[in-house]
Amino acid sequence: MSEIIELLRGRLGERVSLGDEDRAAHSHDYWALTALRSSRGQPPPQVAAVVRPADTSEVSWVLARCHETGTPVIPYGLGSGVCGAIMGRPDAVVLSLEGLTGLHHLDEHNGTARFGAGTRGSDAEAAVAAEGFTLGHQPQSIGVSTVGGWVATRASGQFSTAYGNIEDLITDIEVVLADGRVLRTATTPRSxxxxDLRQLFLGSEGTLGVITEVGFSLIRRPESTAGQAFHFVDMEAGLEAIRVVVQSGWAPPVARLYDPRESLHHFPEDCPEGRCALLWVHEGPVPRVEVEVDAVARICADLGGESLNPSTVDQWFEHRNRVSPWESFFERGIVLDTIEVGCSWDRAGELYRRAVSSCSRVDGVLSVSAHSSHSYRAGTALYFTFLARPDDGSLMENTYLECWAAVMDAVGEVGGVISHHHGIGRVRRGYLAEQLGPVGLDLLRSIKGALDPRAILNPGALIPD
Amino acid sequence: MSEIIELLRGRLGERVSLGDEDRAAHSHDYWALTALRSSRGQPPPQVAAVVRPADTSEVSWVLARCHETGTPVIPYGLGSGVCGAIMGRPDAVVLSLEGLTGLHHLDEHNGTARFGAGTRGSDAEAAVAAEGFTLGHQPQSIGVSTVGGWVATRASGQFSTAYGNIEDLITDIEVVLADGRVLRTATTPRSxxxxDLRQLFLGSEGTLGVITEVGFSLIRRPESTAGQAFHFVDMEAGLEAIRVVVQSGWAPPVARLYDPRESLHHFPEDCPEGRCALLWVHEGPVPRVEVEVDAVARICADLGGESLNPSTVDQWFEHRNRVSPWESFFERGIVLDTIEVGCSWDRAGELYRRAVSSCSRVDGVLSVSAHSSHSYRAGTALYFTFLARPDDGSLMENTYLECWAAVMDAVGEVGGVISHHHGIGRVRRGYLAEQLGPVGLDLLRSIKGALDPRAILNPGALIPD
Incomplete structure (x- = not known):
């Protein structure tokens, strides 16, 4: 390693950091299992160095040197991924995008903006909000994730039901390939x-290239925003309301249905016990929001929904990005995670029941719950949360993996996708082969071989060995 | 060739056709230049055989044999492409998808349907219409193109401004790879x-795999449809109205703006000479259509639009898919074509003027006109039509290529994409390198090498040598 480190230091100097704390901090993402192991005194291996290029041409130069020397490179945004796509190894360097930040360009007429890939999501949103726009992308992680990370993981935001996911919100990207060549895609909206070469990098999790710039097609700040809420007898009834609304051609950006456990947890004062809270946010021109609010209310009432205090929507807005650190649970012997999956409408009820039931049977499980938060004409996403406290604390890792297996197996049995928007990383890597099938997996490997023949980019993430 | 023909005949028998007429009919698409040459007694070379597999497993078997023997394969739907992606060569076989037709599955609850890739577009639309749905994809070619061809060319329909293009309307695809392996993608709406492995084949023009099935996320037949029309002083003014409507969050499926020449041609009794006709179609739930009609009318009026007889929208609906055969022009010594390109809003006016002006200067040009027919928050597509009658009939091919060059060069100068939805084929192949840039082109070639290492799939189309 020392040769490549010396080589990189020759150009980047102190921006090739060898400090222990720095390397440790960049040797993991926000995967619960890594955090659990670290809390038990088993942190992940450390990378050899953290490299901080200042611009695209330095990223290109660094990658070319790593390509020549066969040095593994782990691209790093802000480390908020929850699937273990970032994992230190002593033969690798982390390539931090923190030097590639900021708004490069905002065009009010076209409604477009371009950012350095390392720009924090909330900074990007603030920059466009100042000009009367929104990105339309509001992941819970917006304050701790980067715009490049959104592309690399195929992220979704809380307003996706109207505005789409990250692949629907970007125009162009700039990517540095494994050997240092720089790809810039066309800035026009469609061709x-x-x-579509951008698609190779959407969801590539750092394994096919390093995203250095992201262009967005912005949304003008809506003239009007309105929230309303209902409660339903069970998940099936609430899912049916979302299905009918979306398939009828209405487009509320937010449609969130919580199961009884999460409804009670989030809205203890408003939602009757045992009922499922369904929250809607409507946005757009005033007259359209007005008719949409009415139409959605009618559909919900027709399908057995009862009105819920609309302040629940305000409560959600206020608390929506609040996350307790893993460690606060581990201290109490509790292991936990969230698992988001997707399926067609006809399978959503069964998948919900089967995953909850199967995961609940794992020894030590305290609770399993879910909500639906991203919907489409053809189906929806279910976002499960499990908490478990095994009697024997040394079994926490086992319990964690068993809970994951229970949900993943339910997806396999019922039919669906193993990840809606968090990605694969390492936590789902063992399930990817079944998801893609042998031909799909071979195809992914062929692409990897074509784009990164020396396999230097984020080895161990996404693609099964 | 005789060996592979014998091999294929051993399993497919008479479905490996060697007839002259059959081979000639399958050795071209609907590219104007091929038609011009044929009308001059210079038809394209013929393929060695037309192969008609009956199902996916036969497609797989045929491709495996062609892969083993290094035999070029030209996938063929209904031959309505207009860019020369289909071109006979004596060492190749055409693989016709005509045996892979029909509705395999329609799910009313999820609003999904799956078709054999060779299904004619209008048959697919009729099949889902019978169950109260629409595909949401209405290309002018719907009666002469296949659902697989739509995917292979990254097609757009006339209702795209609300419903999106083909990549937004499909769920899953089945593709046979060059060596015969069969890929089926997940049927869920998003993951x-x-x-996204589907994206490799969207726009691949037969060079990366043979699409055998296409799944759609259907749209329920809208409760209400309304049309309205306006006329504007020039293209810039009309484009501005579309931009403001789309960026305000309204979603009319159809927004078509014709320049003065096309306005007069299509609506001679209604549109004042020199003005630009702008047609809107609104679809959806009744109350939303009502408020959208009002809002769009107000925006148009505010931006100087004057009301145009709404029967112009009915006229468009009636005539929208009518196309005169190339030959009826060639007989009169006229050569012509359509060229669709895309650009951001700020460049659309300039691109329109520059392309019309530059193409008009080509010797023999009779008319150049355009309309905008697919719009996005960030930009629009311009669809040019040129007609030319060189004094010297032997120069028709030259004139044709000069007109193309004039428009392509204007795109290069102003900035934009050289194709919005017709694709590359052979007519744009010489312009692709500049469009993608050297790295983009290399990337496309790397993917080609990874997916089709023996380069048997549709050689000569899309990818420059």
Whole structure:
């Protein structure tokens, strides 16, 4: 390693950091299992160095040197991924995007903006909000994730039901390939000039290239925003309301249905016990929001929904990005995680019941709950949360993996996708082969071989060995 | 060739056709230049055979044999492409998808349907219409193109401004790879399980795999449809109205703005000479259509639009898919074509003027006109039509290529994409390198090498040598 470190230091100097704390801090993401192991005195291996290029040309230079020397490179945004896509190894360097930040360009007429990939999501949103726009992308992680990370993980935001996911919100990207070559895609909104090359990098989790810039097609700040809420007898009834609304052509950006456990947890004063809270946010021109609010209310009432205090929507807005640190649970012997999956409408009820039931049977499980938070004409996403406290604290890791297996197996049995928007990383890597099938997996490996023939980019993430 | 023909005949028998007429009919698409040459007694070379597999497993078997023997394969739907992606060569076989037709599955609850890739668009639309749905994809070619061809070319329909283009309307695809392996993608609406593998084949123009099935996320037949029309002083003014409507969050499926020449041609009795006709179609739930009609009318009026007889929208609906055969022009010594490109809003006016002006200067040009027919928050598509009658009939091909060059060069100068939805084929192949840039082109070639290492799939189309 010392040769490549010396080489990189020759150009980047102190921006090739060898400090213990720095390397430790960049040798993991926010995966619960890594955090659990660290809390038990078993932190992940450390990378050899943290490299901080200042711009695209330095990223290109660094990658070219790593390519020549076969040095593994782990691209790093803000480390908020929850699937273990970032994991230290002593033969690797972390390539931090923290030097590639800020708004490069905002065009009010076209409604477009371009950012350095390392820009924090909330900074990007603030920059466009100052000009009367929104990115339309509001992940819970917006304060701790980067715009490049959104692309690399195929992220979703809380307003996706109207505005789409990250792949629907970007125009162009700039990517540095494994050997240092720089790809810039066309800035126009749509084209038919061969396959869409951006798609290779959406969801690539750092394994196919390093995203250095992201262009967005912005949304003008809506004229009007309105919230309303209902409660339903069970998940099936609430899911049916979302299905009918979305398939009828209405487009509320937010449609969140909580199961009884989460409804009671979030809205203890408003939602009757045992009922499922369904929250809607409507946005757009005033007259459209007005008719949409009425139409959605009618659909909900027709399908057995009862009115819920609309302040629940305000409560959600206020608390929506609050997350307790893993460690506060580990201290109490509790292991936990969230698992988001997707499926068609006809399977959503069964998948919910089966996953909850199966995961609940794991020894030590305290609770399993879920909500639906991203919907489409053809189906929805279910976002499970489990907490477990095994009697024997040394079994926490086992329990964690068993809970994951219970949910993943339910997806396999019922039919669906193993990740809606968090990605694969390492936690789902063992399930990817079944998801993609042998041909799909081979295809992914072929692409990896074509784009990164020396396999230097984020080895161990996403693609099963 | 005789060996592979014998091999294929051993399993498919008479479905490996060697007839002259059959081979000639399958050795071209609907590219104007091929038609011009054919009308001059210079038809394209013929393929060695037309192969008609009956199902996916036969497609797989045929491709495996062609892969083993290094035999070029040209996938063929209904031959309505207009860019020359289909071109006979004596060492190749055409793989016709005509045996892979029909509705395999329609799910009313999820609003999904799956078709054999060779299904004619209008048949697919009729099949889902019978159950109260629409595909949401209405290309002018709907009666002469296949659902697989839509995916292979990254097609757009006339209702795209609300419903999106083909990549937004499909769920899953089945593709046979060059060596015969069969890929089936997940049927769920969205996932984050690595790069979206469907995207490799959207726009691949037969060069990366053979699409055998296409699943759609259907749209329920809208409760209400309304049309309205306006006329504006020039293209810039009309484009501004579309921009403001789309960026305000309204979503009319159809927004078509014709320049003065096309306005007069299509609506001679209604649109004042020199003005630009702008047609809107609104669809959806009754109350939303009502408020959208009002809001769009107000925006148009505010921006100087004057009311145009709404029957112009009915006229458009009636005539929208009518196309005169190339030959009826060639007989009169006229060569012509359509060229669709895309650009951001701020460049659309300039691109329109520059392309019209530059193409008009080509010797023999009779008319150049355009309309905008697919719009986005960040930009729009311009669809040019040129007609030329060179004094010297032997120069028709030259004139044709000069007109193309004039428009392509204007795109290069102003900035934009060389194709919005027709694709590359052969007519744009010489312009693709500049569009993608050297790294983009290399990337496309790397993918080609990874997916089709023996380069048997549709050689000569899309990817420059």
């Amino acid at each position: 038919s000039t061969g396959p | 984050s399980t690595g790069p």
